[in-house]
Amino acid sequence: MIGRVPLRTLLTHGLDDQVRFGAEYVSHEVLSDGRITAHFADGSTDTADVLVGADGTRSRVAASLAGRDLAGPIGFGGIAARTPLTDRTRALLPTIVGDGPVLSLGLAGASVFMQVHDPSGGPAIDPASCTTVPAITEAPSLVWGLSATEKVLPPATVQAMTGPELIEFTLSTVRGWPPAVLELIAAADPGSAAGFRFYAADPDADLTPWPAGPVTALGDAVHAMPPTGGRAAATAIIDADHLARELFAARDGHSTIALATHRFHREMAGYAPAAIRFSMLPLRWLSRVDRLDRPGLRGLAELGLSAASAVHHFNSSLNGRAAA
Ligand SMILES: Cc1cc2nc3c(=O)[nH]c(=O)nc-3n(C[C@H](O)[C@H](O)[C@H](O)COP(=O)(O)OP(=O)(O)OC[C@H]3O[C@@H](n4cnc5c(N)ncnc54)[C@H](O)[C@@H]3O)c2cc1C
Numbered sequence: 001m002i003g004r005v006p007l008r009t010l011l012t013h014g015l016d017d018q019v020r021f022g023a024e025y026v027s028h029e030v031l032s033d034g035r036i037t038a039h040f041a042d043g044s045t046d047t048a049d050v051l052v053g054a055d056g057t058r059s060r061v062a063a064s065l066a067g068r069d070l071a072g073p074i075g076f077g078g079i080a081a082r083t084p085l086t087d088r089t090r091a092l093l094p095t096i097v098g099d100g101p102v103l104s105l106g107l108a109g110a111s112v113f114m115q116v117h118d119p120s121g122g123p124a125i126d127p128a129s130c131t132t133v134p135a136i137t138e139a140p141s142l143v144w145g146l147s148a149t150e151k152v153l154p155p156a157t158v159q160a161m162t163g164p165e166l167i168e169f170t171l172s173t174v175r176g177w178p179p180a181v182l183e184l185i186a187a188a189d190p191g192s193a194a195g196f197r198f199y200a201a202d203p204d205a206d207l208t209p210w211p212a213g214p215v216t217a218l219g220d221a222v223h224a225m226p227p228t229g230g231r232a233a234a235t236a237i238i239d240a241d242h243l244a245r246e247l248f249a250a251r252d253g254h255s256t257i258a259l260a261t262h263r264f265h266r267e268m269a270g271y272a273p274a275a276i277r278f279s280m281l282p283l284r285w286l287s288r289v290d291r292l293d294r295p296g297l298r299g300l301a302e303l304g305l306s307a308a309s310a311v312h313h314f315n316s317s318l319n320g321r322a323a324a
Pocket of ligand 1: 023024025026054055056057060078080145196218219220221227229230231232233234235236
């Protein structure tokens with residue numbers, strides 16, 4: 001597992017003069033020589049051989065290519081935060097969390113994901129090997145995320161909440177869960193709390209419904225999926241790897257840009273739909289458990305007798321490399 005900030009720092013290392021932050025893509029045009037000019041909200045432009053939209057869920061680049069949004073809301077949302085691991089909070093960790101990421105399904109249409117992020121307890125990258133890129137060691141924390149139906153987490157309500165309010169809202173949603181879990185949630189860093197609406201692309205549709213050419217998109221822009229599979233960022237990184245290899249081949253004269261994007265689209269169609277379906281699975285379980293939410297069962301949950309009805313360990317090999 002690698003955190004978002006170290007990942008971005010590693011990916012942009014040495015590219016200070018190439019990366020421009022704060023430039024909002026608005027539109028693009030294909031020039032007569034086949035190159036692409038991208039237009040930004042501040043009136044600036046950039047011209048290049050290839051434009052790759054990595055602009056996330058509800059991508060403008062992908063929408064301009066497809067003529068529609070590729071992803072839509074799926075009726076679920078989430079609240080996520082980090083709880084710093086101290087002697088006190090470590091003592092509260094459920095034993096099962098020590099074995100890897102855990103997803104617990106509750107009876108009130110809500111689930112809680114928990115994963116220990118402790119680079120000091122076994123870094124994915126040995127800091128001693130970081131000779132050209134400075135090592136970034138994040139403080140140990142418990143990453144947790146509440147997922148629930150929009151009936152439980154109305155998007156407008158969640159989006160208007162501050163960090164402390166999001167934590168309070170989570171606690172009220174999972175009241176009746178084991179006291180240690182509630183204490184861990186209550187001890188979260190409010191500055192790390194954020195609320196999300198979940199979107200997904202249709203895994204049965206063509207994810208890149210445009211002709212292969214010098215403009216394409218990758219990552220959440222084409223295969224948005226809920227975070228409940230722990231695969232979305234990993235799938236985006238796999239996309240980037242495939243596309244970069246194909247573009248290097250085109251640069252070196254072994255193929256063309258159109259062939260490179262065509263091959264990339266074909267490769268991605270082989271793995272991205274499965275990642276979307278895998279990520280939707282826990283939400284399907286949650287819907288089923290939600291249907292069991294009758295007054296008697298809710299009573300059991302509130303008494304803490306049946307706080308978690310199912311636990312799923314993510315054993316995907318991809319997950320270990322995913323960003324939280
Ligand atoms: C709570 C939570 C937990 C998650 N946990 C995991 C996990 O454990 N494992 C995992 O694999 N994935 C996880 N994910 C998913 C992961 O964060 C995303 O899949 C991943 O960030 C997608 O990368 P991306 O580059 O495609 O898009 P993003 O990371 O969304 O990046 C898109 C970028 O484009 C920018 N942008 C948007 N519009 C424009 C525009 N018009 N012009 C210019 N820039 C624009 C945005 O500001 C953003 O910086 C999680 C997501 C959430 C919300």
